[in-house]
Structures are given as structure tokens and as C-alpha cells.
Amino acid sequence: MEKHNHILKINEITTEKKNMFFKKTIFSIFIFVYILIGVMFCAFSNIEWTKYLFFELEWKDNDIYVIQSIFAILYMLWLIPFLIGAIYEINKLYFGTRSKLSFNLLLISGLILVICPNVMLIYFRYYQFIWTSSIESIYTFRYFIICLVASAILSFFSYLFLIFKYKINDPKKFISLLLIIALSYLGVFSIIFVGLLKGWIVVLYFFIIAVFSDTFAYIFGMLFGKHKMAPIISPKKTWEGFGIGLIVTTLLSVLIFYGLSFQKLPEGLNDNFANTSELILHWDEIYNAKKVYIYLFVCAFIIVISILSTMGDLFYSYIKRMHNIKDYSKLLKEHGGILDRFDSWFMSFSIYSLALFFITAITDSQLWVY
Numbered sequence: 001m002e003k004h005n006h007i008l009k010i011n012e013i014t015t016e017k018k019n020m021f022f023k024k025t026i027f028s029i030f031i032f033v034y035i036l037i038g039v040m041f042c043a044f045s046n047i048e049w050t051k052y053l054f055f056e057l058e059w060k061d062n063d064i065y066v067i068q069s070i071f072a073i074l075y076m077l078w079l080i081p082f083l084i085g086a087i088y089e090i091n092k093l094y095f096g097t098r099s100k101l102s103f104n105l106l107l108i109s110g111l112i113l114v115i116c117p118n119v120m121l122i123y124f125r126y127y128q129f130i131w132t133s134s135i136e137s138i139y140t141f142r143y144f145i146i147c148l149v150a151s152a153i154l155s156f157f158s159y160l161f162l163i164f165k166y167k168i169n170d171p172k173k174f175i176s177l178l179l180i181i182a183l184s185y186l187g188v189f190s191i192i193f194v195g196l197l198k199g200w201i202v203v204l205y206f207f208i209i210a211v212f213s214d215t216f217a218y219i220f221g222m223l224f225g226k227h228k229m230a231p232i233i234s235p236k237k238t239w240e241g242f243g244i245g246l247i248v249t250t251l252l253s254v255l256i257f258y259g260l261s262f263q264k265l266p267e268g269l270n271d272n273f274a275n276t277s278e279l280i281l282h283w284d285e286i287y288n289a290k291k292v293y294i295y296l297f298v299c300a301f302i303i304v305i306s307i308l309s310t311m312g313d314l315f316y317s318y319i320k321r322m323h324n325i326k327d328y329s330k331l332l333k334e335h336g337g338i339l340d341r342f343d344s345w346f347m348s349f350s351i352y353s354l355a356l357f358f359i360t361a362i363t364d365s366q367l368w369v370y
Contacts, residue, residue, distance in 0.1 A: 027333045031341070035207065041075035043200035044068070069126035076118055076192050083110055085338035086184040089328040093319070094177050095166060102162050106181070109158040113151040114189045120147050121196055141360070141367050155185060176319055183315070184339065187346025190353035197356075197367070206305065206352070209253050210344045213306040214313065217245035234317045246306050253302045254295065305348050312347025316340070
């Protein structure tokens, strides 16, 4: 009888695991399709791809920019659920699900920081041509930065209000809250900003690097891992998995970079759009250099992005361990929450955006040129 019960328990566990695997697979497909839709919106916010999509229509310049701006707005709106989900999880973790004041304040400040600067970028990139505005690039950049800084200051004061309102005195808690808010807000802002500024190729390339880095580190860690990277924070991460995964990620990502840089675009599209080195590297001194230096820089770029992705994963895992939880939420079912799945992307996109601002500030390269 006991043996029979033992067999039943094994069958129950197996069935449970199968159901979980099935649900996880279904939701993985949903996430993939959702990301694909966002990449499509980003692609058709580019003038050349918009022309290709509606090639049978007789275009006027104003029509092109209107359609293009609609796709840009759709791309921005596509990412808003990520922000709302991240804010829900942060609020639940630090203030509790019943705290509507903190949620609303975080939501309002987050939406202002994410939307306002990017709306300004959309206006200067598309609508100034529709209304034949003649504002120089240098001034649009200044207005954009002023809007971004003002939004960041508003978010910071909202954070301070919550700290005093809910009497968060623990240094670890209020510092970790500041960092997770800043990184999550800046992460969502940066995915929109980079997509509008650099195009779908760069966004997709970042996603590929992050997925490769995480996947190969896990696989090679399972196969060869002996030395734990952070036993308490993330027990499954090993130095062997990280090192081998980094090498494989770099090699594959360089090959993809090579393919993107020399791809054959559909007839009628601008071949310069395929110049991935110019899109990603941004710095004139680099993408005008010899090919060997470009690829060396790309290798360094990929390594940095992979390391940043791992750091983002570890940081968000540290916050979970600090609060003794396994997942931030069940918004993505078996995948956990928004912050569980997109932690590495928030970190890598945020640092890349800051790097773009830094390069623009210290060199003659412009953030955008019209």
C-alpha cells in the first residue's frame, strides 16, 4: 500500500511539472510575440521602413512623418505596461498591496519621467517637419535634457516624500528602494529612447546579447560550474558558467553584428540603415576607424553589456533575498514578475543611455541630427 502511494506521489509530481512546463512554454511564446510586436513598432517608426510597409501609397512628406510618429507612439505605449508592472512590484515589496498613495505617486512620477522626454523627442523628430518648424538640433537636445532632468528631480522628491511618509529608517531599505526605482524608471525610459533614437536593430541586438548571456551562463554553469559567484544572492550562478557563457556570447554576438552590418535590405530601403556599427557605437572616432578596431571595440562593447546584464540580475536578486521572496510577483505566471524577467535589460539599456549622453557631452558627436 505504501509503495502504491509512493508511485502515485511520483506521478502527481510528474504531472504537476508537465503542467508547469506547458504553462511556462505558452507564456514564453506570449512574451516572445509581445516583444516582436514592439520591435515591429520600433522598425516602422523609421522613415525608410514606413515607406516599405506602405509602398503602394502615394506619399507626401507630411503623410510619411505622421505615420512614422504613430508607430513611434505605439512603441512608447507598448512599453508602458512594463513600467506599470515594475511599479506594482516595487510598491508591493516596500509599501504593501493596500498602499494606494505610494502606488499612485510612484506611477505618476514614473510616467512623467518615461513619457515626457520621449514625447519631446518624438515631437522634434517628426512633428517639427510636419509643421515646418526650424529649431536647431542643439536646442532640441537642450530642451530634451531639461525635461529629463526636471522629471528625474520630480521622481526624486516623490521618493523622499514616501521615505518620510512611511518612516523608512533602515539604510539598506531606503538605499535599495532608491536604486530599484531609479534603475527601473531609467530602464523603461532607455528602451523607448534607444529605440526611437537608434532604431529596432539596436534594441533587438541588446535583447539578443542579454538572452545569450543569461542562457549560456546557465547552461555552462549546469555543465561545468563548481565555484559559486554569489551563493546567497543567486545560488545557481557560477564563475565557470559566467566565464564560458561570456566567451560564447561574445563570439555569437560578433557574428550577428557582422551579419547585420552587411545585410541586404529590401529594394527601396536606404543601405545606410544597415550600418549597425554607426547605429550602435555612436562615436565618430570609432565607426570611422579601420574594421579591425571596430570589431575590437564591438567585442569590448558586448563584454560590457553581458557583464551589466549579469550585474542587473544580481542586483534585483539581492533585493529579493533581502525581502525573503522568490519572485517579485506572478504577473508573468511561471516566469515570475516584470522585474524578474527584465532586470538585465533595465541595467544594460540604462548604462548605454548614460554612455550616449556622456559621449555627446565630451565629443563633437550629436545625440541626434536633422
